[in-house]
Amino acid sequence: MTRKIISIMLVVCMCAGMLAGCGNSSQKETAGTDQAGEESNQAQETGTEEEQADAQTGTDNAAEEAEAVSFEGQEMSFVAFGGGGYSEYWEEIVKKFEEAYKVTVNMEMTPQVNDLLQTKFASGDVPDVAVLTYDGSAIANAVVEDHALMDLTALFEKPGIDNEAPLKDQMLDGLLDSTAYAPYGDGVPYFAPTSAAPNGLFYNKTLFEENQWEVPVTWDDFFALGDKAKEKGIALFTFQGIYPSYMEIMIPAQIVSALGVEGLTDIYSYKEGSFNKPEIVEILTNVQKIATEGYLLEGTLSMNHTQSQSEMMMDRALFIPCGSYIVAEMADAPRTEGFSFGICAPPVLEEGQLPYTSATANSLAIPTNAKNPELAMEFIRFLYSDESVKLLAEKSDDVMALKQGYDLASEYLSEDMKNIYEIYDNANFFSVSWEVMPSGCNIAITNYMYSVIADVLTGKMSVEEWIDGVEGAFTEINSYK
Amino acid sequence: MGKKQKKKKLPVLFIGICVIPTVVLTLIFKIYPTVNTLIMSFTDANLLGSGTFVGLHNYTYMFQDKYFILALKNTVKLLAVVSVVTIAFSLILAFILTQSRLREAGIYRTILYIPNVISLSVVAVIWAFVFNARMGIVNSFLDSVGLGMLKRDWLGDSNTALWCIGVVMIWQAVGYYMIMHIAAIDGISQEIYEAAIIDGAGKVRQLLSITVPLIKNIIGRTFILAISGTLGMSLSLAKVMTGGGPNGASSVLTYYMFQQGMMQGNFGYAMAITVFTLIMSLGLSFLTEAITEKE
Numbered sequence: 001m002t003r004k005i006i007s008i009m010l011v012v013c014m015c016a017g018m019l020a021g022c023g024n025s026s027q028k029e030t031a032g033t034d035q036a037g038e039e040s041n042q043a044q045e046t047g048t049e050e051e052q053a054d055a056q057t058g059t060d061n062a063a064e065e066a067e068a069v070s071f072e073g074q075e076m077s078f079v080a081f082g083g084g085g086y087s088e089y090w091e092e093i094v095k096k097f098e099e100a101y102k103v104t105v106n107m108e109m110t111p112q113v114n115d116l117l118q119t120k121f122a123s124g125d126v127p128d129v130a131v132l133t134y135d136g137s138a139i140a141n142a143v144v145e146d147h148a149l150m151d152l153t154a155l156f157e158k159p160g161i162d163n164e165a166p167l168k169d170q171m172l173d174g175l176l177d178s179t180a181y182a183p184y185g186d187g188v189p190y191f192a193p194t195s196a197a198p199n200g201l202f203y204n205k206t207l208f209e210e211n212q213w214e215v216p217v218t219w220d221d222f223f224a225l226g227d228k229a230k231e232k233g234i235a236l237f238t239f240q241g242i243y244p245s246y247m248e249i250m251i252p253a254q255i256v257s258a259l260g261v262e263g264l265t266d267i268y269s270y271k272e273g274s275f276n277k278p279e280i281v282e283i284l285t286n287v288q289k290i291a292t293e294g295y296l297l298e299g300t301l302s303m304n305h306t307q308s309q310s311e312m313m314m315d316r317a318l319f320i321p322c323g324s325y326i327v328a329e330m331a332d333a334p335r336t337e338g339f340s341f342g343i344c345a346p347p348v349l350e351e352g353q354l355p356y357t358s359a360t361a362n363s364l365a366i367p368t369n370a371k372n373p374e375l376a377m378e379f380i381r382f383l384y385s386d387e388s389v390k391l392l393a394e395k396s397d398d399v400m401a402l403k404q405g406y407d408l409a410s411e412y413l414s415e416d417m418k419n420i421y422e423i424y425d426n427a428n429f430f431s432v433s434w435e436v437m438p439s440g441c442n443i444a445i446t447n448y449m450y451s452v453i454a455d456v457l458t459g460k461m462s463v464e465e466w467i468d469g470v471e472g473a474f475t476e477i478n479s480y481k
Numbered sequence: 482m483g484k485k486q487k488k489k490k491l492p493v494l495f496i497g498i499c500v501i502p503t504v505v506l507t508l509i510f511k512i513y514p515t516v517n518t519l520i521m522s523f524t525d526a527n528l529l530g531s532g533t534f535v536g537l538h539n540y541t542y543m544f545q546d547k548y549f550i551l552a553l554k555n556t557v558k559l560l561a562v563v564s565v566v567t568i569a570f571s572l573i574l575a576f577i578l579t580q581s582r583l584r585e586a587g588i589y590r591t592i593l594y595i596p597n598v599i600s601l602s603v604v605a606v607i608w609a610f611v612f613n614a615r616m617g618i619v620n621s622f623l624d625s626v627g628l629g630m631l632k633r634d635w636l637g638d639s640n641t642a643l644w645c646i647g648v649v650m651i652w653q654a655v656g657y658y659m660i661m662h663i664a665a666i667d668g669i670s671q672e673i674y675e676a677a678i679i680d681g682a683g684k685v686r687q688l689l690s691i692t693v694p695l696i697k698n699i700i701g702r703t704f705i706l707a708i709s710g711t712l713g714m715s716l717s718l719a720k721v722m723t724g725g726g727p728n729g730a731s732s733v734l735t736y737y738m739f740q741q742g743m744m745q746g747n748f749g750y751a752m753a754i755t756v757f758t759l760i761m762s763l764g765l766s767f768l769t770e771a772i773t774e775k776e
Binding site: 118121122137138139141142143145146148241242243244298299300301302303304307311437439440442444447451452453454455458460461 | 527635
């Protein structure tokens with residue numbers, strides 16, 4: 001009997017303990033909220049007092065203080081890309097953000113960030129902010145098609161952390177309102193650019209210096225250099241043959257040089273007739289000439305990215321189209337003695353045309369259903385701070401897509417990266433992405449635009465057939481609009 | 482008597498407990514996704530699964546899509562050639578290893594089976610180097626035997642890319658089916674072969690008149706497995722070795738399904754291609770079974 005009573009008492013105590021635990025927790029939360037509310041009120045009151053002394057400064061300080069107070073203790077989730085030197089950058093910058101704002105960031109970092117985001121978006125368990133780039137990937141296309149991302153106009157209207165100018169004015173020109181970041185073509189940004197590292201034709205700078213070769217500007221220069229290289233047993237050009245979409249670095253830049261950004265935007269919006277222009281015929285004929293006149297490295301069409309990039313680094317081909325990530329990607333690859341990365345814009349049709357180059361866009365996005373979008377925006381704002389820009393350069397050898405980005409980063413960048421950024425001394429930058437496909441349209445436009453290159457280079461397809469194929473695809477796409 | 486009957490009664494509860502997890506897992510991971518695939522194939526769903534009902538549009542569109550038709554033709558070519566050659570080679574090798582009484586038969590069996598246990602991605606990478614135009618051993622070999630004029634960019638040439646994948650498939654799978662055929666041939670009484678030898682039958686006659694007819698049911702089964710194996714392998718090999726290129730010349734149904742679904746995000750269309758491929762492989766399997774049963 002006594003044992004039974006003791007058992008019952010123990011059970012009662014346990015239950016009471018559990019309930020007490022619940023009670024304490026809710027009390028704490030309430031207390032916390034009240035405290036935050038009081039602090040917020042205090043902050044507002046302080047702001048009002050200061051306003052009397054100095055209206056402008058007082059308001060700014062109060063706003064900042066209110067923001068700081070309102071974020072304290074909050075949580076947000078973040079899906080980051082872990083790879084290259086980016087893991088270290090994200091870990092450190094998140095830590096700094098947590099310390100500065102007294103918040104908690106639940107970060108998930110993976111090299112397969114798109115796979116993780118697919119499951120998160122499909123299940124509805126979206127992060128507050130994620131590394132997500134509108135680069136033609138299936139997940140980026142899907143979130144744009146489903147309008148699953150938040151309009152970031154408010155973020156870019158805010159001043160920077162170290163610079164009072166609105167963030168939109170601090171970004172690289174022509175970036176924010178381009179279709180790579182404003183995917184609906186209306187100039188409204190849904191993706192926040194982080195880095196925009198240049199793409200172009202990569203070559204061995206040392207080889208050029210040794211032979212006193214000039215970097216070609218026009219197609220004529222390009223082929224003339226090809227003849228000189230042929231004498232030394234070096235092919236003029238190679239590319240990542242089994243991934244022909246790497247030619248997207250080569251062709252659109254020339255279209256922009258010949259027809260302007262509008263010309264390329266029309267093509268990337270599937271406007272009928274936009275691809276059937278004399279300038280484009282001339283560009284594509286030159287591309288075909290690379291193979292038909294013997295300037296293409298033998299075996300190119302069956303090479304993957306690392307094989308073809310190695311061929312350039314071993315001086316078997318002069319140029320290869322690639323992004324600045326080649327430096328990290330090929331860090332352990334064999335190379336000729338004294339090799340150093342050089343980069344130039346794809347050739348232009350005529351002298352006097354401005355050379356253009358695209359960039360590998362990297363960006364962040366906030367899902368529409370994010371639980372804490374305000375903190376997510378503040379996090380992105382924090383990434384544009386001087387401290388973050390320097391850290392990105394130091395840890396990832398990359399430059400934030402800000403006007404001041406290169407100046408802030410240069411002292412931390414590797415020599416190769418500095419060489420790569422020199423491209424902007426001679427070439428202009430553009431950023432255009434394909435418009436999202438209309439619903440129900442199953443066309444894979446890259447097949448018509450780039451996969452055919454293999455047949456064009458081997459002479460199985462003419463340039464006219466190439467153009468007709470693309471125009472036919474545009475007609476079909478427009479029938480779904 | 483009554484007690485005996487009671488003893489014979491099946492332990493239904495026990496069997497149920499043992500079977501239920503498998504049934505539940507099959508329902509969740511096999512049946513549900515298959516039904517979902519079928520449903521999605523009638524929509525224009527994207528990667529996130531949202532989409533509207535489009536009826537038979539995806540199925541009718543397939544036959545206007547030149548890249549689908551190309552992938553279908555390539556798949557049929559591979560199924561017709563690779564499956565048949567794989568089974569034929571595996572049968573011949575099994576016959577040689579069982580009938581020739583080679584001392585080193587065990588070593589050959591192991592060597593021929595090894596490709597089957599290597600990861601398909603690794604196999605694809607190795608063979609991509611074998612066929613490489615600049616440093617591959619195929620071109621080096623042709624050079625060394627004075628056949629340099631036959632050298633080519635094997636994987637970059639639309640006439641040869643698909644067949645290079647076919648060669649790899651045969652190399653990879655032949656050992657697996659060989660083991661199955663060896664097991665089947667071991668079941669044939671040795672006396673039949675001895676009688677045939679007395680009657681003056683050569684090795685080829687023995688293979689065609691004794692081995693093949695007596696294990697034709699097993700050959701039918703292995704052929705069905707070879708069909709599904711060819712379809713299964715085609716995605717990894719095409720993706721790693723050629724990326725489906727040049728210009729779709731080595732694209733197969735599974736690769737095109739992957740391209741449409743995972744790269745383009747056209748999930749509805751990709752599911753329709755999946756359903757089509759499933760129906761095609763089931764049809765071929767039933768046809769094979771009907772032919773072997775009939776005979």
